[in-house]
Amino acid sequence: MGDLIAWLFSFFILLAVIALVLYQIMCFLDLETDYINPYELASKINNITLPEFITQGVLCCLHLITLHWIMYIHGHHLVYATEVFSELSREKKQRIFKLVYLAFLLFFSIFWMIWSIVDED
């Protein structure tokens, strides 16, 4: 039962992180199509960097405590309005990679959740 709750938690936290990353990718796409300017982008991205890290951290701790292997991606995190365009493709790629990774995690967390449900029976 404890396992199931842990996986349920991690599932929702994962969803939250994925939502944040998706939002960031959307911001970059908006920038490319000129809906927002670099200043807005920088402030949007930088504002949600901290929440993202916190949720990631929580997820990590959860997995650690509940004895599951997880590491999380890091790099340099803040975006500067002055250089956004030269780094645009790299930043976007980085986030898409992150998204794929999270999707993978999500898949596993669902898998383990179901496993623990099935296991209980």
Added chain:
Amino acid sequence: MGTENPNHANNYPRPSAPPFARQSNTLFSSSRSVVASQAAPFRPTSVPAPLSSVPAPPSTAPSLPFGTVVGSAVPGFRPMQTGRPTAPYGPPTTGPFQRFPTAPYLSTPQAPPPHTSPVGQPVLPPTMRPPPPSQVSPMPTFQNRQPHIQPMPMGSPPPSMNGVLSSNNAPQLVNSQYFSSSSNMQRPQPPMGPSHPDAVRASSSSAWPGYPGIQSSTATPAAPVSHQGGYAPPPPTTSAPFSSQGGYGPAPPVASPLGMYVGGSTPPTGVMPGLVEDFSSLSIGSVPGSFDAGLDTKVLPRPLDGDVEPSSFTQMYPMNCNSRYLRLTTSAIPNSQSLVSRWHLPLGAVVCPLAEAPEGEEVPIVNFATTGIVRCRRCRTYVNPYVTFTDSGRKWRCNICALLNDVQNDYFAHLDASGKRVDLDQRPELTNGCVEFVAPAEYMVRPPMPPLYFFLIDVSIYSIQSGMLEVIAQTIKSCLDRLPGNPRTQIGFITFDSTIHFYNMKSSLTQPQMMVVSDLDDIFIPLPDDLLVNLSESRTVVDAFLDSLPSMFQDNVNVESAFGPALKAAFMVMSQLGGKLLIFQSTLPSLGVGRLRLRGDDIRAYGTDKEHALRIPEDPFYKQMAADFTKYQVAVNVYAFSDKYTDIASLGTLAKYTGGQVYYYPSFHSAIHKDKLRHELARDLTRETAWEAVMRIRCGKGVRFTSYHGNFMLRSTDLLALPAVDCDKAYAMQFALEETLLTTQIVYFQVALLHTSSSGERRIRVHTAAASVVADLGEMYRQADTGAVVSLLGRLAIEKSLSYKLEEARNAIQLRIVKALKEYRNLYAVQHRVGTRMIYPESLKYLPLYGLALCKSTALRGGYADSQLDERCAAGFTMMALPVKKMLKLLYPSLLRVDEYLVKSSTQADEFEKLCKRLPLAAESLDSRGIFVYDDGFRLVVWFGQMLSPDISRNLVGEDFATDFSRVSLVERENEMSRKLMAILMKLRGADASYYPLCHLVRQGEQPREGFFLLSNLVEDQVGGMNGYVDWILQIHRQVQQ
């Protein structure tokens, strides 16, 4: 150079050729054109007349008139096709010539250039200058470098268009002017010459029979087409300069013994008869393994004439904006991705939107008061000479996106019989590639800002000791009357050391009030309104302030610098209006936010992955501030003075992202550097400046600008935010093809700079240029512009040095040059026995040298010991903003020997040019009996040889001639020699006002000064582990051959 002038009338070397000579030359040239043209599209199936026999064989004589006509008629043709290949020309009723007048495109407005008037007369010789006879004989094989010649006249563009366009297999003459001229004379002729198989398109030969009009047209004397819009070919006169440029023409006989073959003018004997070369080459007789390469240093190409702009840009499209505003790395745009991938040099442009125009060529200002600015509905292109009016003037077609726009009622004008607007001569925007529109209110987000100058001055102890404060106070005061935008100009000051000092300059005061803020953590503005005042209202207060400024702080012993907080304070004051912030900093920021530490130029960091970290800003504060400054339209210019490390890498970031500039005066001392600072600050304050600007470059479908390089901030993917722009700033950009294949024949570029002029008017500076699309790589290389290529390569390398090792940045330059030359070699290696010769396109003959110079430039050279970190960074920031000409001057400075001129008693105006020729930049050029002047645009070095006669030294430097030259400054003395030398220096300085080259005296053998000022800058020598020119060429050659 003369290339700025579309009419190279003055380029004829011998204009006064006797009539008979001219006749024969005409004949000759026409026959040459014949050869050339046929050489283009046809495969050498039969070679009835070897090229070498071309020069006026008797049999050709009867065809004289014919040939002449050919020459004259073609100009009309070629441009038509290239110019508007997609254009639906009027129905061909009577053959090509009659078609033109009725063609809808005739509406393209342009007053016929005067020289086209003779067109239509059967005899052309007067306008078409043949090469002087003397020149003819040494060049028995004339070739063409034809830009894009289509033998077919308009009508629907034949499918083979590209093929024909690219048929540049026609041998080229070295001379680029000649090249264009001959291109005009392209005529289809019976096949007889050889051509390069790869360039031959079967379609071309099949295509031209389909145009029966051609043959007859050849005989038709008239080619009235040439005044067509922008597509008019250069009038015959333009093309005339068969004359060699730079001595290449006459050179051949001399050159071949030396081992340098100049583009086919002296074909090597080993080459099949009639096979002429399209390239220049250096014969390198190197025996593998031997050290002595057998390469004569004298024959290496050197840009001793300075920057020569390629003439094809404006010649093919005379309505293009002048190349001082826009230079493409190649004026032949590749038509496919695969072609782009084989062009290994940068593909892009260098734009200098506000370049200074010489007297009489000012940019016309157009005010569409009633109509609003005429722009394309879809792509927002501004109306320009290349748009075409149709439907009796009611519609115009956008040249970039081909959308048919309605002509507003107020802008309507009838079309005349030839399809041109009747009001063409009153419409500069339709005849001139560069205009300035007065922008109405919809182009403003706020009322146009007044010019605003704000000074942030470090008054810590070093500023006082070095005398910097005094010099700038005096200079600013002397410039107050000349600040642009009077009477709206605003001005303000903040000084700082460990505290921040604000000055209330309210006009009602008699003396400025100083307010000191010492709370650096929480900056506030003590007085929001009167820190920034109108100059004309508060003039007396400002004068009083500047007078008392040096004395106010003369006893200051504060060594701290609260730079970051002061910067924030300046930002708060300026953020209402924007403007220009001039920062005078002489120590490392040490207090408050943005404080920097001595990062130390650690020798151990070099060669490791951490090396680049020293060249990028340490504290994100600077990036953040730069972004904020740009947002509020503040441009930052940084003046740095310290003799110690000041972290220019961080400070310069402020200038980099705000469209500013970094001035660095290492170890500033007013006794030495006063003139330089005074001049450059005055220039900064008084030059015409455009405020709160944004710039965008538009181009035709299928082409997209991908990256931008220079000092600015990108506001969106293609919008450059430039809080302030002036004539000394240039921006480089690269473009890429979006589609795999371009279907258009011409790509148009339009640079638009929306700005507020100092007079308070919102304006749009628009530069339009066209370039042909080609399908042939050789053509791209042929039309390359070394200056633009080098400028872009340099910027890319400097950017690379910010994230990689210097070594890698240099290697990248070398690799690109090698790849380009290799690709070029592969083009010709098959048909020609190139052997061990190094071959390169004539247009890029200086590329290897400039590449070497780039690697040896202050920003990229060597490693730890080769230049100070701050100097390196400052040079990098400076080079990122330099216009092409200035950049080339810096890379390959001029070296003049002046003693002969000084000693000579007679003084004629042209004497200087005659006696003082630029010398190769090598120690070999220095002669210990002479005086040499080295000029790179940033500093002048006067070098005294050891064995120079003491009289001369005494005359020039007085009794100091035996002492240490570092303490001697050159002043005018009471003798002819000294006056002459000063006149030379003045002349060199006058050539370009953007920087003030300070003069340093150096005596031969006086180390380390000699090494620092001169020897390390002799690009062709082997200095500090870097190759010399010969070794470099050999190295490149070796790599190319691999």
